């Protein structure tokens with residue numbers, strides 16, 4: 001069992017990487033899209049769909065482009081945002097909370113959407129980050145086949161790396177379409193995950209963060 005006490009930060013980071021093969025980047029994006037287009041046409045064929053139909057003809061190409069360039073573009077570390085930090089001349093030393101960041105991800109078990117909100121916070125160690133970069137970090141981590149637990153931890157790790165501080169918190173409140181549109185078909189349940197580190201492990205700081213986000 002992995003716990004924060006028994007593993008190092010580096011080991012934890014590897015444990016929570018999205019499982020990728022070592023040859024994951026031997027094909028370039030164009031080659032990946034060609035392959036996905038071919039295989040997706042096979043799926044449609046197996047379902048009995050008529051690929052000669054005007055509306056369906058280009059679907060394999062659309063899906064391939066969407067996977068590689070959009071919803072799974074976060075698999076490629078080349079797409080990782082590089083968040084610029086600014087000096088903090090006004091010495092803002094309180095927590096900064098960005099709440100209600102849209103989460104659009106996809107569940108790795110069924111490849112259907114996970115949609116919801118992320119609430120992130122940090123306490124500056126002397127530098128501040130451009131606000132939109134917090135959204136970009138959430139987006140990048142979301143753009144892989146995901147588990148909500150792993151997504152939460154990956155966002156926290158990337159915030160720590162970008163902000164050069166351990167004082168970060170992440171909450172995700174999300175709706176899993178694999179739970180609502182199929183399977184158990186529960187349309188109302190939401191899944192809540194949290195990752196706290198540094199000062200956010202202290203009860204008062206955690207309480208202050210939670211008081212801002214109106215769950």
Ligand SMILES: Nc1nc2c(ncn2[C@@H]2O[C@H](COP(=O)(O)OP(=O)(O)OP(=O)(O)O)[C@@H](O)[C@H]2O)c(=O)[nH]1
Nearest residue numbers: 107108109110146147148149176178179182183184
């Ligand atoms: N822990 C976790 N589980 C998830 C997440 N997304 C989906 N799941 C669950 O993954 C499980 C996969 O279970 P399986 O029994 O292999 O798949 P299944 O037969 O399609 O299961 P049902 O969804 O119950 O029909 C399901 O219980 C999903 O609800 C996630 O982000 N985290």
Ligand SMILES: [Zn+2]
Nearest residue numbers: 107109110178
């Ligand atoms: Zn699922």
